[in-house]
Amino acid sequence: xxxxxxGIKTEDISSIEDDSQPATTTTSPAPSSxxxxxxxxxxxxGKSIDDTLISLLKTGLDKGSFDAVLMPVKVxxxxxxxxxxxxxxxxxxxxxxxxxPPIMSVQGAKAISSLTRIExxxxxxxxxxxxxxxxxxxxxxxxRQANLENxxxxxxxxxxxxxLSEFIAVPEKSxxxxxxxxxxxxxxVMRPICRVCNKSSMIAGDLxxxxxxxxxxSFFIIPNSVKGQEVLDGLNLDAQESISGWHLNANEISEExxxxxxxxxxxxxxxxxxxxxxxxxxxxxxNCHNCMRVCPLCYCQQCYFDSDRMxxxxxxxxxxxxxxxSLRFPPDTILFHIGRMMHMTLYCVSCxxxxxxxxxxxxxxxxxxxxxxxxxxxFGYVPGKDPQELRPLATFIETELGEVxx
Amino acid sequence: MSNTIExxxxxxxxxxxxFLCNWCSYAGADLAGVSxxxxxxxxxxxxVMCSGRVNPLFLMKAYxxxxxxxxxxxxxxxxxxxxxxxxxxxxxxxxxxxxLESLGLDSDRIMLSWISAxxxxxYAEVNTEFVKKISKLGANSTKTEMFL
Amino acid sequence: xxxxxxxxxxxxDGVRDVLKFLLESGKVKCIFSLKRISGNGSAIAYSLIxxxxxxxxxxxxxxxxxxxxxxxxxQFTFKGxxxxxxAAVVKPCELRAFVELVKRQKGYLDNILIISPTCxxxxxxxxVADPNGDEKAEVDLDKLQAKYWDSIxxxxxxxEIRPTCSSCEQFIPYNADITVDFIGNGNxxxxxxxxxxxxxxxxxxxxxxxxxxxxEQDIRTDEINNYQKKREEFKxxxxxxLELDDIGLEGLVNLFGKCIGCRGCRAVCPICYCQLCTxxxxxxxxxxxxxxxxxxxxxxxxxxxNTVYYHILRLTxxGISCVGCxxxxxxxxxxxxxxxxxKKMGEAIQDKFDYVSGKNPEEEVPLKIFxxxxxxxxxx
Numbered sequence: 001x002x003x004x005x006x007g008i009k010t011e012d013i014s015s016i017e018d019d020s021q022p023a024t025t026t027t028s029p030a031p032s033s034x035x036x037x038x039x040x041x042x043x044x045x046g047k048s049i050d051d052t053l054i055s056l057l058k059t060g061l062d063k064g065s066f067d068a069v070l071m072p073v074k075v076x077x078x079x080x081x082x083x084x085x086x087x088x089x090x091x092x093x094x095x096x097x098x099x100x101p102p103i104m105s106v107q108g109a110k111a112i113s114s115l116t117r118i119e120x121x122x123x124x125x126x127x128x129x130x131x132x133x134x135x136x137x138x139x140x141x142x143x144r145q146a147n148l149e150n151x152x153x154x155x156x157x158x159x160x161x162x163x164l165s166e167f168i169a170v171p172e173k174s175x176x177x178x179x180x181x182x183x184x185x186x187x188x189v190m191r192p193i194c195r196v197c198n199k200s201s202m203i204a205g206d207l208x209x210x211x212x213x214x215x216x217x218s219f220f221i222i223p224n225s226v227k228g229q230e231v232l233d234g235l236n237l238d239a240q241e242s243i244s245g246w247h248l249n250a251n252e253i254s255e256e257x258x259x260x261x262x263x264x265x266x267x268x269x270x271x272x273x274x275x276x277x278x279x280x281x282x283x284x285x286x287n288c289h290n291c292m293r294v295c296p297l298c299y300c301q302q303c304y305f306d307s308d309r310m311x312x313x314x315x316x317x318x319x320x321x322x323x324x325x326s327l328r329f330p331p332d333t334i335l336f337h338i339g340r341m342m343h344m345t346l347y348c349v350s351c352x353x354x355x356x357x358x359x360x361x362x363x364x365x366x367x368x369x370x371x372x373x374x375x376x377x378x379f380g381y382v383p384g385k386d387p388q389e390l391r392p393l394a395t396f397i398e399t400e401l402g403e404v405x406x
Numbered sequence: 407m408s409n410t411i412e413x414x415x416x417x418x419x420x421x422x423x424x425f426l427c428n429w430c431s432y433a434g435a436d437l438a439g440v441s442x443x444x445x446x447x448x449x450x451x452x453x454v455m456c457s458g459r460v461n462p463l464f465l466m467k468a469y470x471x472x473x474x475x476x477x478x479x480x481x482x483x484x485x486x487x488x489x490x491x492x493x494x495x496x497x498x499x500x501x502x503x504x505x506l507e508s509l510g511l512d513s514d515r516i517m518l519s520w521i522s523a524x525x526x527x528x529y530a531e532v533n534t535e536f537v538k539k540i541s542k543l544g545a546n547s548t549k550t551e552m553f554l
Numbered sequence: 555x556x557x558x559x560x561x562x563x564x565x566x567d568g569v570r571d572v573l574k575f576l577l578e579s580g581k582v583k584c585i586f587s588l589k590r591i592s593g594n595g596s597a598i599a600y601s602l603i604x605x606x607x608x609x610x611x612x613x614x615x616x617x618x619x620x621x622x623x624x625x626x627x628x629q630f631t632f633k634g635x636x637x638x639x640x641a642a643v644v645k646p647c648e649l650r651a652f653v654e655l656v657k658r659q660k661g662y663l664d665n666i667l668i669i670s671p672t673c674x675x676x677x678x679x680x681x682v683a684d685p686n687g688d689e690k691a692e693v694d695l696d697k698l699q700a701k702y703w704d705s706i707x708x709x710x711x712x713x714e715i716r717p718t719c720s721s722c723e724q725f726i727p728y729n730a731d732i733t734v735d736f737i738g739n740g741n742x743x744x745x746x747x748x749x750x751x752x753x754x755x756x757x758x759x760x761x762x763x764x765x766x767x768x769x770e771q772d773i774r775t776d777e778i779n780n781y782q783k784k785r786e787e788f789k790x791x792x793x794x795x796l797e798l799d800d801i802g803l804e805g806l807v808n809l810f811g812k813c814i815g816c817r818g819c820r821a822v823c824p825i826c827y828c829q830l831c832t833x834x835x836x837x838x839x840x841x842x843x844x845x846x847x848x849x850x851x852x853x854x855x856x857x858x859x860n861t862v863y864y865h866i867l868r869l870t871x872x873g874i875s876c877v878g879c880x881x882x883x884x885x886x887x888x889x890x891x892x893x894x895x896x897k898k899m900g901e902a903i904q905d906k907f908d909y910v911s912g913k914n915p916e917e918e919v920p921l922k923i924f925x926x927x928x929x930x931x932x933x934x
Binding site: 088 | 583584586589591592596597599600601602603604605608611620621625626629630631632633634635636637638679680682683684804807808809811812814815816817818821822829830834835836839840841842843845846849850853854855856857858859861884885886887888889
Binding site: 462484490499553 | 802803805832848856899921
């Protein structure tokens, strides 16, 4: 054990996991989307999908299917959204809630982690968020940073999100733009990372709200676990309808997006690939580390790159300055980014929180996403897909990766 | 007896957190108790070794968590068991009070008092007066604020 | 009153000349200054420079503060004072912040020759990173500087600089060895005037191609005093606009409602030096019983917690030393006017203790010291 380290490296955790502890969602996937069955919900009279969903959540609270709901709501000043943990159903009557807000202000997985990082709570919580947030939560539970035992994770078909800075500048207009884009299935106004997301309808949690391929005036609720099924039972929802309509549509969109993603990444590799281009891409980085702090998968309480290990005596800096034309200060900008990639690229869900938080408008999530595509492919790993699946660095096969051996 | 709590009991019973230093204020509180002095029962006393141990963080967190009042009590200046703890406490307290004041939050809800080990009646007085003051201010609105 | 060194060159060229001279003569080993770095045409960053020819690419007086230099000087001298003489060109608030860090043993002033201009303020980083909301656009830095200089020459506050800069009354550096005559210098393009405030300064510039004026001069003139009043007026207007006089709990919830908890403000703040902030530590890892109780009482709780608490506590921790640099407001992804809030409250806190942050390196931070009798108004 390396005692000088400030944070716990993921490799250290893997050594604790030698007996192959799975994530803390103890339910095994049950009627999955592949069986093609779910519930069809008719929209309430004159109500939108969002409002009908909120009604359902209220019913769930009333019936005790869950004790609390965690979902985005509008903040009192009306200029943004945040997660609210709601126990009292009357709160849902007074505060405008939004299962799919125009922005991703806080990554939902971070919200979940802040509740159950230490241990499981007593209350059952239905957490409604975008699929990338659900997947990040599942990854965090594998990393012992969240306990999902009493969480019912509900994801929803995601049209994307508006860039945070654009929304903040004109909140009302942006909200309108988003709603229209959502109903028109137009992602040109969404963040670049959303435009190439092939997992916007990926089912990972306990329940999934399927809006694609549903008849007008209805949507699907698809159970993905025993827990999810139990909630539907408790709400007296018959989950025996065919969801092939949703399935077809979702697959089609996913394949289309995947093509887009591959193309975009190829192009990006040309633009930022190589040390010169990469340095250029990050030339305006001010090392604020916002990207790291908002990232759900960067869970270290003290980042390695903020620790004493990165603080050197002045002699060292002077020597480095002498060996080059000049030394940009603070140094090691690229080291931070490549290092952060090393630590979390296998778990990156391409949620885009990093790019939203960057004050210098650097396409962080696109660059990290490009690298994540390759590294995750190398191990055939999809973060958040399977709570039982061990992380690639926590396990090994005796004969593998021959291509890197010499 | 017209001074009993039952006679004067207001509807609202404040929740007041009191940080009492081990050597003086806490002993003074003990003495007040042992002397059977009548005081309201709204203080939640926390013994700290010195008023200088009280981090302004405690005051802020207590205030934001819904405490109706927070008291910091220590030895009289010059009498600190650790020589200088209470002088530092005084500055930190002044800082915390200024922050609350500048932000338009109820800076009246926090109070600093010097109570020595032999001052049972003084403790009872501080207790009673502070409870009265806080009761007048009413419940801390942070108790119901969801978006803190 | 200081001796004044005059160079027959534009102000920025003159400063560059001095920096080059310091390196070539071996009087300093290294220069710390803003520099145009290769890459995106608008990229400017602080750099450590040991080669005189690289000085040509420096822009020591450019109106930008990508990072508060106090953070950098602190990182540079974290493990000990500079072993070799170094000259640093920094803005007055960066210098004040560094002095505050030095008082907390987070850096050393030794062996650093400080050069600082009377400061006209800096542009927000978005000016070069995301001009007009277009991150791909390149900014003509020369044009931007020319526009800025036009205002400075005439004792005007340039438009579009950080609001907190427009509100700053402490634009004359304290503790600089050399002060660059900037604000109100009508001949910025042809003339460079450097106030030599210390004997150290006079020694270091001996040999520079320029002339020392006959009379000592005071950088504080009537025009400067009037200019300061302009800044004060802007400040008061800004505070009124933001309704900072009596914020209250509801006001705080509204002001900080859109905070996403990125902690960027903390990261860039020169005074926030804790390596592990209480909000990242075990102190802020709550057991479910904590929020379950809160939830029972309120019916709903914001998650993650501590949005308002974090800001109030950070203010409590750093208000005594806040220099009003505006780095926090600049880095905030959701444009909360943090600096204006912290500056106002910080001023009130500093007034309470009769303290001006960063002014006197010998003066202890008020919380480290005490008087036997004081502050009776807070005792009850």
